[in-house]
Amino acid sequence: MEKKVKQTLRILGIAILLVVGFDQSTNLFRSANAAPLLNPSTSNEMAAEVKIDNFSFSPATLEIKAGTTVTWTNADDIPHTVVSNDKFFKSKLLDTDQKFSFTFEKAGTYPYFCSLHPKMTAKVVVQ
């Protein structure tokens, strides 16, 4: 009897977790779609950061889950851009401290570079 109760509770717990998890991910999906470029780091969203510093992107390979909003910040004294090799995403010219965000909805590997300094290359891997 006691064992059965425990089991029921466990199943219930998993079910609750699943519901909460699902709810969060749908919320995330919605808000990311609605405003992918604004305020990417609010608590309920998946967010990741890439720093542009010393003429390089760091991390050079960013692994994220689908639905994550990535924000690049230029910490250099020289402007840079963030442009995917196939032009799928493309920032404007980012001067010092300026940011660019993009939400990755689909799995895949997204190589990108700085169109001013094309030796600067990196990639985002979306699972």
Added chain:
Amino acid sequence: MKKEDEIMFDHNGDGIDRRGFLKCMAWAGTGTLCVMKGGVLNSYSLSALSKLDAKATMGELSFVQISDSHMGFNKPANPDVIGTLKAAIEKINALPGNPEFLLHTGDITHLSKPEEFDNVQQILKDAKVKEAFYVPGEHDVATDEGKEYLERYGKGTKGAGWHSFDKNGVHFIGLVNVVDLKAGGLGTLGHEQLEWLEGDLKGKKSSTPIVVFAHIPLWSVYPQWGWGTEDSEQALSYLKKFGSVTVLNGHIHQTMQKVEGNVTFHTAASTAFPQPAPGTADSPGPMKVPAEQLRSVLGVTSVNFVRGQKALAVVDSNLS
């Protein structure tokens, strides 16, 4: 271009022969006076003009090159790029014997903003030269793929702004190697421009002195930092038959020279801020020097770069 002639000595694994490089560079010059004599181009640092023998600057043709004015830049490496550009113009105006014209080898502006272009135009009005010719740097075509640049400087040019003209028997070619750059690559001229160049040179006598100017170096200065041009070898192959070819570049914010066969390569200093010697810093970002040094460290040391038994470059004339 033979590989062994390149100034890049990557075999030590540190990417550079620093001793050699340091010999042939100097910081923060404000401009270069170029004098063509008997088809050979001599260049002089504007900072050393007071010591200049007036005769030395007289030739069949003289012109000035300035580069990388980066109007709009306001970071610690130089919070007053207007002031230093004005200083460069004052140097030009103090030249004994007026230079015919001025070449600007790109990065006129920092962010391609109209007001930045306006500022440079306004300041260059005070230069006592008859004409000015331009090629864009990557900073001039960064926001609108070069529309603003071409509206101002594109008249009579082709494509992204390439063009040629003749002065006193010298053929000048302005090339653009800063547009449509590919991930992982260097500066690029592209097929269309190369074709145009080949056609432009066709029928020119091999005795015609040629001056090529472009923003990014047309020789392999330091590819790790993007200081080179993917398809420059093809461009240079069209120039092989000419007895005297001079290539003037900017982009690397320091002077460097090299002679390779019939071709003499120069890079000009910036009027805005210095950048580190290749491989001597984590990145080629603006280099902060003490404020009092920014304008005063203008002396350019002459190059007498001997590698093994083969003299690589003895080009710039030292005036000090």
